[in-house]
Amino acid sequence: MYIYDEFDRTLLAERVREFRDQVARRLSGELTEDEFKPLRLMNGVYLQLHAYMLRIAIPYGTLSSDQLRTLAHVARRYDRDYGHFTTRQNIQFNWIKLSDLPDVMADLAKVGLHAMQTSGNCVRNVTTDQWAGVAPDEVEDARIWAEILRQHSTMHPEFTYLPRKFKIALTAAPHDRAAVRVHDIGLRLHRNGAGEVGFEVVVGGGLGRTPFVGKTIKPFLHKRDLLSYVEAILRVYNQYGRRDNIYKARIKILVHDMGAEKFAAEVDAEWQAIKDGALSIDDAFIADIASRFRYPSYEDLPDNPASLRAARGRDPRFDVWYRNAVSPHKVPGYSIVTLSLKPEGAPPGDATSAQMDAIADAADQFSFGEIRVAHEQNLVLPHVAQKDLPALWEALDRVGVATPNVGLVSDIIACPGLDYCSLANTRSIPVAQELTRRFKNLGTQQELGRLHINISGCINACGHHHVGHIGILGVEKNGQEFYQITLGGRADEKAELGTLLGPAVPYGEVADVIEDVVAAYIELRERPNELFIETVKRVGVEPFKERVYAAR
Amino acid sequence: MPLVKNAAIVEDRFVRILDDAVVPDDGEIIVPADRLLADASELTQRSGATGVHWPNDRNVSELAPYLDRLALVSLVFPSFRDGRAYSQARLLRERYQYRGEIRATGDVLRDQFILMHRAGFDAFEVKKQADAVKFAEAVARYSVVYQPGADSQSSAARRRRGRIGLAAVESAVTARS
Amino acid sequence: MTAPSQQKLKVRGPVVVTANRLGDGAVVYFTATGGWATQLEDAAVVTSAQDAKDLLASANASDIDAVGAYVAPVEIVDGRIEPGNLRERIRVFGPTFELPAVNAL
Numbered sequence: 156m157y158i159y160d161e162f163d164r165t166l167l168a169e170r171v172r173e174f175r176d177q178v179a180r181r182l183s184g185e186l187t188e189d190e191f192k193p194l195r196l197m198n199g200v201y202l203q204l205h206a207y208m209l210r211i212a213i214p215y216g217t218l219s220s221d222q223l224r225t226l227a228h229v230a231r232r233y234d235r236d237y238g239h240f241t242t243r244q245n246i247q248f249n250w251i252k253l254s255d256l257p258d259v260m261a262d263l264a265k266v267g268l269h270a271m272q273t274s275g276n277c278v279r280n281v282t283t284d285q286w287a288g289v290a291p292d293e294v295e296d297a298r299i300w301a302e303i304l305r306q307h308s309t310m311h312p313e314f315t316y317l318p319r320k321f322k323i324a325l326t327a328a329p330h331d332r333a334a335v336r337v338h339d340i341g342l343r344l345h346r347n348g349a350g351e352v353g354f355e356v357v358v359g360g361g362l363g364r365t366p367f368v369g370k371t372i373k374p375f376l377h378k379r380d381l382l383s384y385v386e387a388i389l390r391v392y393n394q395y396g397r398r399d400n401i402y403k404a405r406i407k408i409l410v411h412d413m414g415a416e417k418f419a420a421e422v423d424a425e426w427q428a429i430k431d432g433a434l435s436i437d438d439a440f441i442a443d444i445a446s447r448f449r450y451p452s453y454e455d456l457p458d459n460p461a462s463l464r465a466a467r468g469r470d471p472r473f474d475v476w477y478r479n480a481v482s483p484h485k486v487p488g489y490s491i492v493t494l495s496l497k498p499e500g501a502p503p504g505d506a507t508s509a510q511m512d513a514i515a516d517a518a519d520q521f522s523f524g525e526i527r528v529a530h531e532q533n534l535v536l537p538h539v540a541q542k543d544l545p546a547l548w549e550a551l552d553r554v555g556v557a558t559p560n561v562g563l564v565s566d567i568i569a570c571p572g573l574d575y576c577s578l579a580n581t582r583s584i585p586v587a588q589e590l591t592r593r594f595k596n597l598g599t600q601q602e603l604g605r606l607h608i609n610i611s612g613c614i615n616a617c618g619h620h621h622v623g624h625i626g627i628l629g630v631e632k633n634g635q636e637f638y639q640i641t642l643g644g645r646a647d648e649k650a651e652l653g654t655l656l657g658p659a660v661p662y663g664e665v666a667d668v669i670e671d672v673v674a675a676y677i678e679l680r681e682r683p684n685e686l687f688i689e690t691v692k693r694v695g696v697e698p699f700k701e702r703v704y705a706a707r
Numbered sequence: 708m709p710l711v712k713n714a715a716i717v718e719d720r721f722v723r724i725l726d727d728a729v730v731p732d733d734g735e736i737i738v739p740a741d742r743l744l745a746d747a748s749e750l751t752q753r754s755g756a757t758g759v760h761w762p763n764d765r766n767v768s769e770l771a772p773y774l775d776r777l778a779l780v781s782l783v784f785p786s787f788r789d790g791r792a793y794s795q796a797r798l799l800r801e802r803y804q805y806r807g808e809i810r811a812t813g814d815v816l817r818d819q820f821i822l823m824h825r826a827g828f829d830a831f832e833v834k835k836q837a838d839a840v841k842f843a844e845a846v847a848r849y850s851v852v853y854q855p856g857a858d859s860q861s862s863a864a865r866r867r868r869g870r871i872g873l874a875a876v877e878s879a880v881t882a883r884s
Numbered sequence: 885m886t887a888p889s890q891q892k893l894k895v896r897g898p899v900v901v902t903a904n905r906l907g908d909g910a911v912v913y914f915t916a917t918g919g920w921a922t923q924l925e926d927a928a929v930v931t932s933a934q935d936a937k938d939l940l941a942s943a944n945a946s947d948i949d950a951v952g953a954y955v956a957p958v959e960i961v962d963g964r965i966e967p968g969n970l971r972e973r974i975r976v977f978g979p980t981f982e983l984p985a986v987n988a989l
Contacts, residue, residue, distance in 0.1 A: 236985030312825035316790025574979035
């Protein structure tokens with residue numbers, strides 16, 4: 156993980172001081188709400204239904220155990236003892252006081268945490284694969300590039316007041332775990348025919364009111380050109396993005412309206428003028444950033460040690476968890492462990508301060524002090540020796556983060572919804588809770604296989620419902636909560652938007668409908684291991700619609 | 708509306724000429740964009756300095772042919788949330804090497820001073836007196852910046868390189884001795 | 885419930901003006917004496933669109949105590965003021981499920 160040097164620390168301290176001054180000027184009335192709002196948003200502070208909400212950045216989803224302990228401290232001291240991990244690898248606290256926030260920022264800054272640009276019309280948290288640095292299928296560690304982009308986009312003098320928010324994601328593996336094709340800029344690190352590693356640049360993806368899968372405007376960009384090319388994209392967007400209508404202000408609208416080719420040409424014209432200038436990246440620049448990334452000193456360990464095999468044979472619960480939550484690691488003898496924050500009946504993605512402390516301890520003991528946050532709202536321990544898996548499992552099981560449902564039907568992604576959010580039309584968390592109760596049987600879940608349900612409480616799509624295998628979108632009809640169901644979305648390298656199943660259904664019927672959709676899948680699948688998403692692709696939505704709406 | 712230049716409140720010697728009003732031969736004036744483009748040769752032959760007020764939705768590339776004769780370019784923030792003028796200022800400084808005054812007008816507030824300064828603005832028609840008085844302090848908020856701007860502050864990348872370079876020089880010197 | 889920022893002001897029954905307190909974000913209601921109270925029972929209730937507009941304008945005259953004021957429906961039940969839709973019920977009673985931390989207030 157990235158270790159701050161004195162430049163990073165100083166900038167953060169100066170940011171904290173600036174924010175303290177801005178809050179004081181707001182509380183005294185020197186700043187109006189209108190003047191203050193963009194400033195507080197750029198420090199991650201929202202006003203929600205009941206209280207302020209603070210969104211803390213977890214850059215490219217990487218946390219140290221000390222940082223996680225500090226988040227637990229914030230939850231205990233300033234909030235109601237829990238936090239929520241988001242679909243952009245950040246964490247949110249829902250009960251924060253504005254008057255406490257300067258102190259919260261100061262506490263966070265002590266461990267290199269901050270809330271810079273987690274909201275506002277600027278470049279947001281640059282996200283990547285939660286397995287970056289340890290995934291067997293990656294070309295290289297994308298986090299170095301995420302950090303380069305993070306620094307470049309932090310308080311950028313030209314791009315701090317863009318037409319709208321701007322989200323960048325990176326992947327470095329053939330299987331895209333970072334959903335890059337539905338981001339404003341998606342970057343895919345890969346090797347070209349000549350064996351060089353560079354970026355495919357995808358622009359104009361996004362969900363929300365007008366969802367789009369992004370367009371490739373540059374199939375191969377050399378590393379040295381990353382910052383100048385991104386600068387060119389941002390400059391074209393800053394100048395031509397719409398500012399008259401917030402629902403038409405994202406870059407996806409500009410790319411769509413201009414056409415991808417014309418947009419690419421505009422970017423290229425701008426880029427030609429700057430590509431050999433100060434933003435050109437040389438090896439020394441990369442080496443400097445990379446020098447502050449720390450990697451574990453892995454031991455020389457065998458794969459599949461006897462002690463692990465024995466534990467699996469001895470304890471069926473451990474074995475079930477092992478087969479679900481443990482993934483291969485690029486280093487022999489190690490594994491990647493996913494911690495499910497989706498226990499039955501619980502709000503998805505939440506963790507209590509006690510759980511955070513326990514996970515921090517487990518990270519110290521078993522994962523070289525490092526934790527990752529997945530955009531599926533789960534956590535990851537990325538460096539676990541296989542011989543330590545039984546002991547780790549016991550520690551995780553004790554605090555309720557070892558539910559073996561990773562990637563299964565009850566591993567639901569949900570936005571906070573109307574229970575928290577002032578933008579929402581309907582609730583989403585209770586829908587998720589009910590679904591986890593309906594599908595609590597582990598055997599059934601395994602039988603169904605990989606199945607992603609995504610729930611959004613409004614069209615802003617923070618639950619990423621468009622790209623869920625089953626997407627659920629809350630809409631309001633005559634003061635009542637209704638939900639539209641879509642099928643067949645996916646967020647990976649084959650990104651696709653879901654197709655509407657049929658008329659919206661009321662709150663009380665959503666879980667029944669989802670059960671019917673799942674029953675239809677069992678009936679329609681060609682063989683047990685044809686995944687839900689594959690069945691939908693093969694037969695389309697009509698057969699599902701017939702079965703689900705037949706009785707309604 | 709106080710004018711801030713070189714971190715101090717100064718008198719504004721420039722007069723805004725509106726639309727088709729008569730242009731005096733001497734004295735500093737700021738004309739609207741269309742006026743400049745229509746009467747460029749006449750305007751820039753004046754004995755007094757001429758500046759232009761340029762809207763934020765027009766390419767500054769249109770100004771390029773006149774920049775060597777313009778003493779001032781005045782850019783606009785219709786709302787402080789509309790960031791187009793940042794790009795315009797940056798392009799004027801870096802693409803077109805413009806050395807005259809770039810003035811920020813419109814919704815010009817304290818918390819954006821440092822961004823404007825780094826984007827290449829060097830004069831500010833500040834909305835609030837209280838903000839104008841705090842200009843120097845606001846612009847000095849950050850001793851560290853990550854990226855190069857149109858101002859003279861060194862980016863963190865450059866300073867880190869300097870540190871590596873210094874270390875390399877030092878170790879080479881040590882190795883030699 | 886449609887986010888209030890998108891609402892057109894249509895009044896079909898008793899309404900109040902509500903907002904969030906500046907310092908801590910707590911839910912507050914505009915009172916007949918021009919202040920902000922944390923209890924719905926202390927809110928000024930009006931029943932016409934014009935009165936609602938006037939009340940909202942008074943509430944918005946200053947943003948030092950409360951921010952984001954909007955008009956919210958209420959129901960009068962046995963003389964008591966009750967929240968008039970799910971969103972306002974959630975603002976009074978909190979999220980519709982148990983919060984994760986057992987110790988949470």
